[in-house]
Amino acid sequence: MIKEIALIIVSVVFVNNFVLSKFLGLCPFIGVSQRTSSAMGMGMAVTFVMTLASAMTWLVYNYILLPGDTNIVAYIFPSVGESGLIEVLKTISYILVIATLVQLVEMMLRKMVPALYESLGIYLPLITTNCAVLGVALLNTTDSPRELGFLQAIVQGFGAGIGFTVAMLLMSGIRERLALVSIPQPLRGIPIAFICTGLMALAFFGFSGMVQ
Amino acid sequence: MAEQSNLKEFTKGFFLYNPLFVLILGLCPSLAVTTSVKNGMAMGGAATFVLVSSNFIVSLIRPYIPREIRIPCFIVIIASFVTMVELLMKAYLPPELNASLGIFIPLIVVNCIILYRAESFAYKNRLLVSVLDGVGMGLGWALSLCIVSAIREVLGAGTFLGLKVSESYNPASVMIMAPGAFIALGLLLGFFNWQKQRKSEKALKEYRKYD
Numbered sequence: 001m002i003k004e005i006a007l008i009i010v011s012v013v014f015v016n017n018f019v020l021s022k023f024l025g026l027c028p029f030i031g032v033s034q035r036t037s038s039a040m041g042m043g044m045a046v047t048f049v050m051t052l053a054s055a056m057t058w059l060v061y062n063y064i065l066l067p068g069d070t071n072i073v074a075y076i077f078p079s080v081g082e083s084g085l086i087e088v089l090k091t092i093s094y095i096l097v098i099a100t101l102v103q104l105v106e107m108m109l110r111k112m113v114p115a116l117y118e119s120l121g122i123y124l125p126l127i128t129t130n131c132a133v134l135g136v137a138l139l140n141t142t143d144s145p146r147e148l149g150f151l152q153a154i155v156q157g158f159g160a161g162i163g164f165t166v167a168m169l170l171m172s173g174i175r176e177r178l179a180l181v182s183i184p185q186p187l188r189g190i191p192i193a194f195i196c197t198g199l200m201a202l203a204f205f206g207f208s209g210m211v212q
Numbered sequence: 213m214a215e216q217s218n219l220k221e222f223t224k225g226f227f228l229y230n231p232l233f234v235l236i237l238g239l240c241p242s243l244a245v246t247t248s249v250k251n252g253m254a255m256g257g258a259a260t261f262v263l264v265s266s267n268f269i270v271s272l273i274r275p276y277i278p279r280e281i282r283i284p285c286f287i288v289i290i291a292s293f294v295t296m297v298e299l300l301m302k303a304y305l306p307p308e309l310n311a312s313l314g315i316f317i318p319l320i321v322v323n324c325i326i327l328y329r330a331e332s333f334a335y336k337n338r339l340l341v342s343v344l345d346g347v348g349m350g351l352g353w354a355l356s357l358c359i360v361s362a363i364r365e366v367l368g369a370g371t372f373l374g375l376k377v378s379e380s381y382n383p384a385s386v387m388i389m390a391p392g393a394f395i396a397l398g399l400l401l402g403f404f405n406w407q408k409q410r411k412s413e414k415a416l417k418e419y420r421k422y423d
Contacts, residue, residue: 023240131322
């Protein structure tokens with residue numbers, strides 16, 4: 001059990017890093033990585049929401065979308081039990097769950113942990129349109145190569161968030177240095193950030209093959 | 213006058229406000245699916261369809277959308293069209309193309325371009341202009357996807373649209389993998405910045421001549 005969890009985390013943080021090998025969550029990765037402090041805040045917020053979203057979308061997938069006996073919609077509309085709702089409601093239900101979750105988390109944090117709310121601040125509402133969150137929900141359920149249990153889905157969501165944070169922190173460290181050196185004028189800012197990301201992705205290639 | 217501004221709304225997406233190269237939006241799919249020109253074109257077409265339809269609907273019902281909940285409304289509208297596109301593509305396109313686009317078709321929902329155009333253009337403008345803006349922006353994005361994917365396919369696989377480019381060229385397969393995508397886009401953005409700077413320097417020189 002512990003071995004499996006460790007395997008999922010290593011796989012999703014290093015081998016299949018969401019940013020560097022799956023191209024998910026690039027907008028915040030490029031947009032908020034100028035300073036380490038903001039990168040940390042964004043990473044934490046994304047990890048938090050990703051973990052919760054993995055849990056919620058796994059429940060939605062298994063108890064509302066999937067055909068079969070476990071489908072709770074089937075008690076009211078029996079035909080849903082045979083056909084399921086995956087094809088038609090997958091995208092809409094996931095994005096609504098994530099948007100609601102972000103909104104709820106924002107309200108809860110403001111009431112209960114104002115300090116954390118202040119530090120996450122503007123990054124929270126941006127997470128709704130972060131494709132890494134919807135991406136992890138899809139990769140946990142409909143587009144997963146094998147069926148994941150509830151705990152595995154949560155661990156994968158958490159690990160993906162940690163992987164995102166690691167990539168953000170590395171990138172912000174590089175960009176803080178880049179601000180001080182002389183770079184050809186047209187490459188300054190985002191272009192050089194992309195080239196550095198490419199080199200980082202090349203370095204992360206070294207991890208491939210570690211986990212199947 | 214009105215016709216001219218319509219034309220401007222249509223063409224601005226291609227060069228002046230190209231979503232990928234100038235506004236730097238919609239990054240994830242632009243890098244993930246551009247391993248071959250065919251994939252890039254399919255993705256561009258799907259996103260254009262969603263963008264035009266969502267701009268149309270948002271502009272049509274904009275008096276009835278309350279300001280406070282406009283973003284959830286936009287997302288639901290966009291998600292419905294994405295579901296349609298997903299089902300259509302599953303029905304009419306070859307399965308291997310669908311497989312290579314993978315989760316990036318449902319991820320059109322969170323493509324920043326579409327939400328950005330709904331929020332900043334379609335919610336404020338008339339129906340015809342909004343649709344034209346959607347077509348222009350969508351095709352502009354599709355065009356930039358084709359540029360990125362053409363570079364990556366030619367360098368990384370030695371083919372263009374599946375046809376071999378040259379017998380003697382030995383493809384560098386890093387270009388169709390993740391690092392090549394980042395480096396190719398970085399250099400392309402640098403190139404467009406360089407063009408822009410050269411143009412503004414030229415304009416400055418012209419201006420100084422009359423000074």
